[in-house]
Amino acid sequence: MQRILNNPDNIVDEMLQGFLKAHSDLVEGGENPRVVKVKNIPEGKVGVITGGGSGHKPAFIGYVGKNLCDAAAVGEICSSPTAVAFLDAAKEADQGKGVACLYGNYSGDNMNVKMAVKMAKKVGITVKTVVANDDVASAPKDQREKRRGVAGEVLMWKVGGAKAAQGGDLDEVIAAAQKAIDHTRSVGIGLTPCTLPAVGHPNFEIKDGTMEVGIGHHGEPGIEVVPIETADKMAKRMTDIVLPDYPFEAGDEVVVLVSGLGATPVMELYVLYNEIDKILKEKGIITYRAYVGNYFTSLEMSGATLTIMKLDDELKELIDMPAYSMGLKQE
């Protein structure tokens, strides 16, 4: 493996130590070493937390920051945090106003968050949840509850974090974050697989000359494997999947988020975005704000995800609010 590693069993701890040292002006470790929290959480607000497996940087800990998440629970590589880590993240974030736990739809996370919610109740902390399910490729439209959460989670955190920072109560924060994810659809295309450090070889295969449409962040199979095509055709394929699902239509104002999966040069994300923007313009869809970069990755996987969120006045205001974390800085 051509990687920067010590003992793969220690990678999450060492990464966390490095992360906390590098960003000590902004974040600190929780009492639980698998929790990262904002320094000086503003008083009196609803807590906002998230959590998930490691290897998706900036997700999840990179979205702990000002007007974003107050704390995050950290799992092993591509593996859910424990229920106790989610509970401890809630404890760090709670100020008696309750905690919104905004996370992605994976069986391990669902199980651990559910347990954490019960445990929190016993210690007097109200935790309500929003489960991101923006990945169109992972289940039919009439089974949205089965869909995975992918890069749309970033917009969910942005919106939920901003609502809490505005002074929204728990139900308002939950409603805003739920609206954000309900208004959001994503799809990914994978070009090369990734290797879990402790395994040492790719845990799935993408043959050279092919691409996997609808791939998940852990290599979960998508809609189909097809011969690799030009960036313009990829853009058309991605918009053809995402746009009809919501559906996004002429006159809609949207946020567009194009994220690399880790190893794709950022230059290529702009090539892809260039064509996505053309397609949206042709359809009369108005891009209100765009994010292009590595916002939600999968170790050294190559490829990209496209996420589109339809805006209303409330979402616009929340998306526009300044934010500051390792993964998302916005004036």
Next chain:
Amino acid sequence: MQRILNNPDNIVDEMLQGFLKAHSDLVEGGENPRVVKVKNIPEGKVGVITGGGSGHKPAFIGYVGKNLCDAAAVGEICSSPTAVAFLDAAKEADQGKGVACLYGNYSGDNMNVKMAVKMAKKVGITVKTVVANDDVASAPKDQREKRRGVAGEVLMWKVGGAKAAQGGDLDEVIAAAQKAIDHTRSVGIGLTPCTLPAVGHPNFEIKDGTMEVGIGHHGEPGIEVVPIETADKMAKRMTDIVLPDYPFEAGDEVVVLVSGLGATPVMELYVLYNEIDKILKEKGIITYRAYVGNYFTSLEMSGATLTIMKLDDELKELIDMPAYSMGLKQE
């Protein structure tokens, strides 16, 4: 090639179009389509420009922003911008106070900048230059003028941009940027090569199980090729090269910048940073600020660079100044 591309000959234009659309709140194209400039450059300040080949994102155009560079000239992949592009960047940035051109030490860039300076003089624009040469591995210490510029350029832009924003005159901006790079040393370790899109196969080789110490951003050979080692040993090897060269010593306050080369998971950069931080602490060197992420890349190359800058009071103030661009956002 498992890449997101159309015709490789058009990649720079398509990337630029995508970049300008995605960041239209902050930047715009110059009259020359190979120039990117800040929208609404503050009046009356010294201009700060840079430029270089494409494929190193966020460098170079990702550092066009507030309190950073005012404009950048854009070259083909891994190839210098033209003299006219540098000249046109200077024209966009000039407000009669002169222009500081802060770029990296490569023969093509040197030649084109030199020509641009002469052409600028003819049209009444004073352009003075600082040539970054922070890469320790590229020449012996007594031949610093032969050394390449690598990720230390980011700190040079940060400092030069801040000095200009403070109202420094051209000589003061040049002096601050020169001081920044004189106080800065870098080294890179390459783990996998990169492929120029128009070529279609790697333009140099790094054998599996080995790493290239001192590699340049275009695969320029470094000090030695050795068997791949643990992150901790890489950290020791990098600090053993960088620290004695300046030299950085006990009591020094420094900025540390760890940049990925493109395809290395950011998680691994934190693992590397964790050990670098330990080594600096053991030596009594004080980390005043750290940057960890993909700040200066080489397409989909794997590996990392370490950059260290020694601070004095002036550099501290300039490094601390807020900045806002696609590649560097700092409160």
